[in-house]
Amino acid sequence: MSGEQVQEKVFNEKDQHLDEETLFVVSQTFKALSDPTRIRILNFLCTGEHSVTDIAETLNLSQSSVSHQLRFLKNLRLVKFRREGTTLYYSEDDDHVMNLLKQAIDHAEHH
Amino acid sequence: MSGEQVQEKVFNEKDQHLDEETLFVVSQTFKALSDPTRIRILNFLCTGEHSVTDIAETLNLSQSSVSHQLRFLKNLRLVKFRREGTTLYYSEDDDHVMNLLKQAIDHAEHH
DNA sequence: TCTATATATGAGCATATAATTATATATTAA
DNA sequence: TTAATATATAATTATATGCTCATATATAGA
Incomplete structure (x- = not known):
């Protein structure tokens, strides 16, 4: 009986059970999008x-704070950068996640 | 000069600047989706x-924990419930947010 | 009314998170 | 090599978050 239930769950796995890695990736992704500062940075990008300085000045944030958040976003591969002299230019690096953000903003703006 | 910049921002508002309320709503929405327990609950729904007991047993969580998270989700109108005796049956109440969750899960599962 | 069952809630605790301050690193130019 | 600029990082602090434990509330039945 309990064996059947377990078996049943295995068969239903596709559309119901979430394995740990999926759960981790999904929660991390949404965590990245759950902070107002990161949302503003991504939206600006x-x-x-x-550049870091440009982001900080435009959004009225400290250089350190922007740098910390960019590191966070870079670790999740949501942004990338290229160097030009001492300046680092950051840009988007995950269309799917940016799409999720745009959908949410759109939805929020149109109530 | 500084006046022009401000003015320019007003004109670009549609596609760039986020007002505080939008920022708040968007961040709250993603915060709801950023916790593994809430993700599992929503995915199960x-x-x-x-019922609360069903959710707790199926997902192997404490009754209290589930109840707390359901209150969180109910405050954001992501779930609703109906009563039948002493039992409360919870269900989804926001198609848009559930859609965001499904997209993220789908994307995570298919790498 | 008393009891049982289902759920909600408050308090406390441990951990996570985000900002700040100070400092370190890296690149370029003099 | 020194100075200037841009960015990164470490340590600290304050707050937020999520869980557990204990208790409260609500409904139904005896």
């Missing part, structure tokens, strides 16, 4: 690549 | 309505 929608307009193209920007 | 994809299969239909379930």
Whole structure:
């Protein structure tokens, strides 16, 4: 009986059970999008690549705070950067996640 | 000069600037989806309505923990419930957010 | 009314998170 | 090599978060 239930769950796995890795990836992804500062940074990067200083000044944030959040986003491969001299230009690096963000913003703005 | 910049931002608002309320709503929405327990609960509710006890047993969580998280989700109107005797049956109440969750799960599962 | 069952809630605790401050690193130019 | 600029990082602090334990509330039945 209990054996059957377990078996049944295995068969239903596709559309119901979440394995640990999926759970981790999904929660991390949404965690990245759950902080107002990171949302503002990602939303700003929608307009193209920007340096750390540019991001900090435009969004009225400290350089350190922006750098910390960019590291967070870079670890999740949501942003990437290229160097030009001492300046690092950051830009989006995950279309899927940016799409989720845009959907949520759109939905929030149109109630 | 500084006046022009401000003005320019007002005109670009549609596709770039996020007002505080939008920022708050978006971050709250993603915060709801950023916790593994809440993800599991919402994902389970994809299969239909379930009582608190059912959710707790199926997902191997304490009754209290489930109840707390359901209150969180109910405050954001992501779930609703109906009563039948002493039993409360919870179910999804926000198609848009459930859709965001499904997209993220789908994407994570298919790498 | 008393009891049992189902759920909600409050308090406390441990951990996570985000900002700040100070400092370190890296690149370029003089 | 020194100075200037841009960025990264470490340590600290304050707050947020999620769980557990204990208890409260609500409904139904005896």
